[in-house]
Amino acid sequence: MISAGSSRTRQAASAAGGVRRMRWTKDMNANALRAYYRAKGKETAGIAYRARMHCFFAELEPSIPVTEQNLADRVRNIMRSKIFDDTELERLRREAIPSSNELATAGDEAPQATDQLSRVEAAMDLPVVGDSDDDEMVSHELEQMRSILEEAILETRSMPLENRPRLPRIPLSKRNRAVVRALNPMLVTYLEASRDLCETDSVLFGAAVAACRIIGAKLSMAGRATKQSSAIPAWRKRIQDRIANARALIGRLISFRSGNNRPRVVRTVRMAFAGTNISLSQPDITQKLTERIDDLKQKVAAWGKRIHRFTERSRRFNQNRLFQSDQKRLYKSLERPEVCGAGPGPDQANTVAFWRGLWSEPVNHSEGPWTEVVASQCASITPMDPIIIMPDDVAEAVRRAPNWKSPDSTDCITTG
Template structure:
């Protein structure tokens, strides 16, 4: 290996041990991804005419070449953003089959029924997967028929990346929407109400004489940041004030939910009324046909509507 390196880089002075240590460090630290290692291996491996000279090199050359081949064909371990070691198999054949299945599935799926793709973190592992899939897309893109087919190919590639790295995909299509789901703000307010009710229960238990360690710890957390101590003579009054404050907050949060719910209901009703109104305006006007309405029936009909508070 040292003899071959000296022929390739005669201007660089390095010892045999130093060169072996650097190669071993590069292989163990996984500085390069699968695609980069494959390119370096093709550039570094001598041609058939130079094989005879390479066979006379030091035993370390064969060992390091085998390590390079093993690094290409075995799972690659890279460091994620939070310095945790992640092991993931990046075999090219499996990735190619996953890409082909994703493209075929995307081509047969309408745009409305495609899953929503999550936002991926820019980690070394994710970038390695993308770099390995990019060369595979050339064949599909060259055979693309139109812009829609190109869009299906690119979306299938993104879907394949998510499946390879194990990202969670949404099962609902794009056209489903989130109209029937509970809004995030309401979930947050309901969680606050549930925590406040649980805290009120603990405070009432402590006020009733329950001094279990869990109850006492919760009461101390409720008065954290204040000058209230459990050994004060007016602790019962402080507990009552704290409970009343939590009850008022729960009532305010409940009114907020009801106010937003009523506003949403009015908005949906107005929108439905506008649709019916516009639809009626689009119909042809027919006048002078049929019997005239009865006055008593009209009064009874509108009285039943407007007499309701």
């Protein structure tokens, strides 16, 4: 009896002189499912069962030459085309699973890690490979992941905490979860051998680094500390380039005005006057050169002031923001170590003598006639009453000032 989907799902077998089509009967389809259930057992995913399924099908149908991939495709087509109903599928399953006890040893020969990684590969939605080397490929992937994990753990063990890379956020996907599930059993050996909490932390961090490397996420190896970027803004770099080009052009123009008629200098001068009606042979070329040089100098000064204004504005903005958040830190940044507390303080007698020599000694200055005019105009002004500042007045003025802003015995504002 020919199955309903056999006309669409015929397998090709190599034959001399061309390709021979083969029709699948219902018994052949049933034997394919029996071999599938017998090799699969209670597994729900993975491709490591294909070799066993191929062996079981060869025992049931020794006269049919079929490859592992063709057999797997045939089983998948049977499931999709609903050749057998649910009752028949359950009957074939019950017939196949008890008989699998005879080859339980053969089914257990594959390492447990191999089956585990094969399930991971299936969860990662990788394309199905149609070779008989599927088990070898799975083992190779597993060994590669294990070597990456071991290398990452060895690196993080001897790495200081401040030098550890910052771990990126890994998006949630089926593939990334499968990688993490595959790495979890590999950590058992390292975690059991850890002696303290620090070593456990390094093992877990190394596993996270290994997962990022396997997935392909980028790791920042510059350390965890986020350093402030010192990159020059693009607009500022453009202005600096304009200033450099203008200064170079000014130098060429001055050189040409001084009598340097080299071809390279002349070519630059012609480019400077391009688009104008100025010729280098006209009589007033020297005046035109001077005007052009002055114009470029004014542009350079304007560009430099633009950068200076932005720098000053940024400095004031940062200081105001720091003053609102942390005044102590602002005052500490304004201190000058070479002035505050640098060396012994001056002697009191020498200080008094110095300032007394400045203000108490009469000095005859050479005053112009305008000083007499100013003095005559100010003669009618009533002098201000003398003010005597007592220590109590000073104490009252500084009573509400924060003590960490007041000068200490060295007359320097401290922030400690």
